[in-house]
Amino acid sequence: MASVELRNVTKRFGAFTAVEGVDLSIRDRELVVFVGPSGCGKSTLLRMIAGLESITSGELLISGRPANQVAAADRGIAMVFQSYALYPHMTVRENMGFALRMLGTDRAEIERRVRAAAATLQLEGLLDRRPKELSGGQRQRVAIGRAITREPDVFLFDEPLSNLDAGLRAQMRVEIARLHRQLDTTMIYVTHDQVEAMTLAERIVVLNGGRIEQQGAPLELYERPANRFVAGFLGQPRMNFVPLDGTGGQVASWLELLAPPKRSATLGVRPDGFEIYAAPVAGTVPAEVVLVEQLGNVSLVHLRIDGLPDLLTVELRDKSDLRPGDSVQLRPQPRRSHVFDSSGARIDWS
Amino acid sequence: MAGRANPWTTGLFAALILLFTGGPVLLSLLGSLIPDRVLLDQGSSLFAEGLNFDGYRYVFTGELPRAYQAENANRAMISDAARQVPASLVNSGIIALSAMVLNILLGAPAAFLFARYLFPGKKLSFLFLILSPLVPAVALVTPIYIMLQSMGLLGTRTGIILVHTARALPFTVLILSVFFRKMPAELFEAATLDHCSRFQVFWRIALPLALPSIGATGLFAFMLSYSEYMFAMVLSGDAGARPVSVVMAALARNTDVSWSLLNTAIFIAIVPTLVLVVLVWRFVVEGLLSGSVKG
Numbered sequence: 001m002a003s004v005e006l007r008n009v010t011k012r013f014g015a016f017t018a019v020e021g022v023d024l025s026i027r028d029r030e031l032v033v034f035v036g037p038s039g040c041g042k043s044t045l046l047r048m049i050a051g052l053e054s055i056t057s058g059e060l061l062i063s064g065r066p067a068n069q070v071a072a073a074d075r076g077i078a079m080v081f082q083s084y085a086l087y088p089h090m091t092v093r094e095n096m097g098f099a100l101r102m103l104g105t106d107r108a109e110i111e112r113r114v115r116a117a118a119a120t121l122q123l124e125g126l127l128d129r130r131p132k133e134l135s136g137g138q139r140q141r142v143a144i145g146r147a148i149t150r151e152p153d154v155f156l157f158d159e160p161l162s163n164l165d166a167g168l169r170a171q172m173r174v175e176i177a178r179l180h181r182q183l184d185t186t187m188i189y190v191t192h193d194q195v196e197a198m199t200l201a202e203r204i205v206v207l208n209g210g211r212i213e214q215q216g217a218p219l220e221l222y223e224r225p226a227n228r229f230v231a232g233f234l235g236q237p238r239m240n241f242v243p244l245d246g247t248g249g250q251v252a253s254w255l256e257l258l259a260p261p262k263r264s265a266t267l268g269v270r271p272d273g274f275e276i277y278a279a280p281v282a283g284t285v286p287a288e289v290v291l292v293e294q295l296g297n298v299s300l301v302h303l304r305i306d307g308l309p310d311l312l313t314v315e316l317r318d319k320s321d322l323r324p325g326d327s328v329q330l331r332p333q334p335r336r337s338h339v340f341d342s343s344g345a346r347i348d349w350s
Numbered sequence: 351m352a353g354r355a356n357p358w359t360t361g362l363f364a365a366l367i368l369l370f371t372g373g374p375v376l377l378s379l380l381g382s383l384i385p386d387r388v389l390l391d392q393g394s395s396l397f398a399e400g401l402n403f404d405g406y407r408y409v410f411t412g413e414l415p416r417a418y419q420a421e422n423a424n425r426a427m428i429s430d431a432a433r434q435v436p437a438s439l440v441n442s443g444i445i446a447l448s449a450m451v452l453n454i455l456l457g458a459p460a461a462f463l464f465a466r467y468l469f470p471g472k473k474l475s476f477l478f479l480i481l482s483p484l485v486p487a488v489a490l491v492t493p494i495y496i497m498l499q500s501m502g503l504l505g506t507r508t509g510i511i512l513v514h515t516a517r518a519l520p521f522t523v524l525i526l527s528v529f530f531r532k533m534p535a536e537l538f539e540a541a542t543l544d545h546c547s548r549f550q551v552f553w554r555i556a557l558p559l560a561l562p563s564i565g566a567t568g569l570f571a572f573m574l575s576y577s578e579y580m581f582a583m584v585l586s587g588d589a590g591a592r593p594v595s596v597v598m599a600a601l602a603r604n605t606d607v608s609w610s611l612l613n614t615a616i617f618i619a620i621v622p623t624l625v626l627v628v629l630v631w632r633f634v635v636e637g638l639l640s641g642s643v644k645g
Contacts, residue, residue, distance in 0.1 A: 052539050073545040085536035089558045099544035150544075 002063040002076060002153035002186050003028045004049060009058035011044050011210075018044040020210040021058070031180045031187045033201035035194055036233070041210040042190045043158055049188065050079050050156050063153065078147035079156040082163060084139045086131040092118075092142050093127040096149045110149075117148040120182070121175075137168045144176075148183070157189040161196065173199055194234050198222070206230050228344035231268045237300060239338075240274075240312045242267045250285060250307050254332060257283035260339045261349050271300065271315035273336030276322075277329040284329035287312070289322045303330060375620055381613030382406070389609050405614030409435050431600040434592065435615045441586075442576055442593040443622055445507055449514040449575035450568045456515070457522030457571075458564055462552045464523065465530035466538060476527075483520050491584055498585060505587035513585065514575035521574075522567045529563040530556060566634045572626060594619045 004026040011019040019041040026032050034042040047053040049060065051072030060067045067075055078099075086095050094101075096117060097110040118124045121141045131139055140160060147155055157176070161169045177200055180187050191197055197204050198218045205215040206229070214226040218234075225231035231239045244255050244265050254267065277284055287303040290311055299320035303312045314330070322328065339347045383401040407413050409432050463469070464476050494513060495504070503509030533556065541551045557564070579595045586592045601607060601615050 050543065052542070072543050077543070079540070079543055081536040081540060083534055083536050085534065085540040087537065087541075087555060098541075102545040102550065146540075146544075 003061075004154060004186065004188065005059075005061040005064075006045075006049075007059040007061070009045070009048065009060060010056050011041070011048060011053065012056045018210055019048070022210075022212055024205060024212065024215070026186060026188065029184055029186055031177075031189065031200060031202045032205060033189045033191060033197040033203070034205050034207055035191055035197035036207035036213075038192055040207040042192075042207045044210075045207070046079075046156055046158055046188060046190045049075075049154075050077055051075050052079075076153035077156055078150045078152035078154075079158065080140075080143045080147050080160045082159040084131070084143040084163075086139060086142055086146070088131050091128050091130055092123060092134070092145075095131070095142055096127075096146045098146070099150045113149045113151070114145075117145040120148065120179070121145045136164050137172065140164060140172060141175075144179070148179075153186065155183075155185055155187040157187065159191055160189075162191070162193070169196075176200060195236060198234065204234075206233060208233075224346070225268075225338065226346050228266065228268065228340040231338055231340070231346075235270055237271050237313050237315065239268045239270050240314075241310070241340075242269070242305075242308060242312070244339075250305055253283050253285055257331065258334055258337055258339070260347060262339075262341060262347060264342060265347060266340045266342075266344075267332065268338040268340060269332045269336060271313045273333050274312070274314045275331045275333060276301070276314060276316065277331065280329050281331070284331040287328055287330045289324055289326040289328060291324055292320055292322050294319060303328070305330070375617075375624070378613045378616040378620065382610055382617045384610060386608050386610050405432075405608075405610045406618075408432065408611065409614055409618065431597055431604070432611050432615050434597045435594065435601075435618055437590065438592050438594040438597040439618065439622065441507060441591055442595070442619075445510050445514060445582075445593055446572045446575040448507075448511040449518060450572040452511070452515040453518050453522045453571040454564055454568050457519055457567065458526055458557065458560070459552060461523045461526030462530050462556050465527040466535075466556075467548075479520050479523055483517075487517075487580055491580065494581070495584060504585060505591055507591045509585050510582055510591065510593065511575075513581045514578055515571075517578065517581070518571035518574045522571055525567050525570075526560065526563060529560055533559060562634050565630050569626065569630045569634070573623065576623060 004024075006022050006024040009019060009022045009024075010017065022045060034045060036042050044053060048055050049062075051067075051070065055068050062070075062075055062077075087098065090098065093114055096114045100110045100113065114127070115124075118127055121144060123138070123141055123145055126134060126138060126142075131142065134142065140163075143160070160176075161172050164172060173196055176189075180200075189196075189200060201218050203215060204218050204221050206213045206221065208229050214221055214230045221230060222234050225234065228241065232241070242251055242254075244251060244260070244267050245263050251267075255263065258267070260267075280286070285305055287305045289301060290304050291302040293300040293302075298318070299316045299322075301314045301316060301320060301322055303314060305312065312330070339349075341347050382405050383403070385402055385404065388395065412433055464472065498504050498509045498513075501509075503512070537555060537559075538551050541555045546554060576593075577595055578593075579599060582593045583596045583599070586596055598615060598619055601612060
């Protein structure tokens with residue numbers, strides 16, 4: 001059981017700064033997800049915690065003890081890699097027991113722990129197979145099993161599900177969440193998939209350009225994004241952004257409706273935060289339907305407002321009768337509208 | 351793989367390759383069994399004379415072939431050098447196997463370091479290693495001769511082993527480092543997290559996975575040493591360290607040599623390489639195939 005603390009941690013590769021001045025405190029038994037676009041520094045951060053990457057400056061503490069100079073193997077962590085990194089020449093049993101064997105653990109104890117991990121992950125029948133005889137999902141389980149047998153203080157997951165197909169990914173996601181409850185250990189999970197982040201995390205850390213943009217509980221980040229980046233990154237389909245001025249006043253009625261403190265601001269509304277009307281009502285703006293995507297339970301309507309650079313996506317419950325070319329009236333729900341200033345920071349007002 | 355070749359074309363190519371590789375071996379075997387008289391005397395035919403093993407008997411026991419026991423036979427055609435073939439074969443075997451083992455022992459760890467770690471002077475030393483085979487061997491003969499002389503290794507197998515090892519080592523390191531570089535880095539990182547030291551990462555993870563490549567490069571080092579002539583000739587002297595390449599050259603230099611005897615020596619010299627190829631080949635090909643399937 002362990003806490004992990006990063007104090008002003010920076011990583012440079014030559015002139016390139018991959019991670020800059022990150023301060024982060026991960027509590028014991030917490031499941032924290034690092035999420036961000038590729039190249040945001042999330043994997044580098046994880047690898048620094050693992051000890052696979054040196055820390056250029058700043059301090060890393062594991063269970064309150066400085067760990068910058070501690071060898072990777074001695075940090076009490078286990079890592080699950082994106083490519084699984086199973087040893088191809090060893091059976092599942094040997095793969096899972098390898099770290100213990102290297103530590104000189106007694107054979108009976110290795111066997112006991114391997115069996116326990118195999119039972120947890122439903123791998124009992126596969127112990128004598130080689131990795132190449134396993135499916136992707138099974139390999140992923142073995143990789144997790146290999147981490148479990150070590151009984152580490154901290155589990156690190158580096159995009160563990162990104163090589164799996166969508167169905168399996170959803171299933172493994174549930175399994176990892178269950179595992180976290182069962183093992184009750186600190187886990188740090190890296191992903192670029194915001195759905196994984198939203199469903200797994202107790203706390204999400206959104207990274208961009210090597211810095212932390214925002215951290216907090218998934219719904220907190222979803223409902224009160226600190227800036228335009230976080231707002232745009234979390235949520236599927238993406239949030240719509242509309243400049244409230246400077247487009248010729250097409251959305252002047254929205255400006256009136258919402259009355260934000262600054263006029264030169266960007267409005268952010270998630271696709272389910274709009275109302276569509278057939279005829280003009282207070283605060284609506286005319287829009288033209290460009291495309292309707294019927295997803296069964298919901299429909300996504302793509303709309304064009306004359307003069308706006310981007311199409312807007314609106315999510316409607318159930319099927320939609322709208323057709324491309326239809327004219328509608330559009331209005332954001334004030335309670336579900338976010339406003340960001342020109343630097344991208346959130347503006348709160350009521 | 352894109353598109354499958356027509357089985358007939360495949361068969362034709364296979365036959366051609368077999369003709370070029372197996373043909374000479376078969377010819378030398380046949381030549382060693384056909385008595386010289388059949389080749390040289392218009393009057394006699396293979397059906398009358400039949401095949402015999404006289405050449406082999408002479409090489410291994412020194413008993414003259416029956417045809418040359420006749421009083422007026424030209425015994426100059428029976429070269430003494432042929433009698434040296436068995437001993438030189440032992441020499442070659444020891445030299446080539448040693449060069450092979452040394453190449454693997456020295457080359458595999460070096461290749462792993464070059465492929466996986468950063469250390470001061472890495473680029474320069476690798477460049478040096480890669481470019482060294484470009485120096486013409488002839489230019490090296492004298493310095494190496496003097497060096498071995500000062501070490502008292504002239505006319506010894508050890509001297510030739512050292513030179514052959516050094517000649518093959520750049521290739522071994524290059525080929526194996528390419529292979530080690532292709533292995534996913536995460537595998538070694540996982541091993542590091544699993545409490546492996548650098549040596550254990552090499553010994554327990556990299557080496558077992560590289561065995562097919564190591565087999566292939568070892569075979570390559572063996573062949574290079576087995577067929578090397580110039581250094582072997584200069585460094586072996588007249589002592590008992592002569593490898594088979596030197597003895598074969600001496601045998602072939604005699605233009606009057608008995609054809610059956612020459613072919614006997616050739617075939618005997620081929621046998622060890624055939625045995626080794628059969629032993630290692632399966633292993634190498636299996637390794638390459640399993641690698642490609644895993645891809």
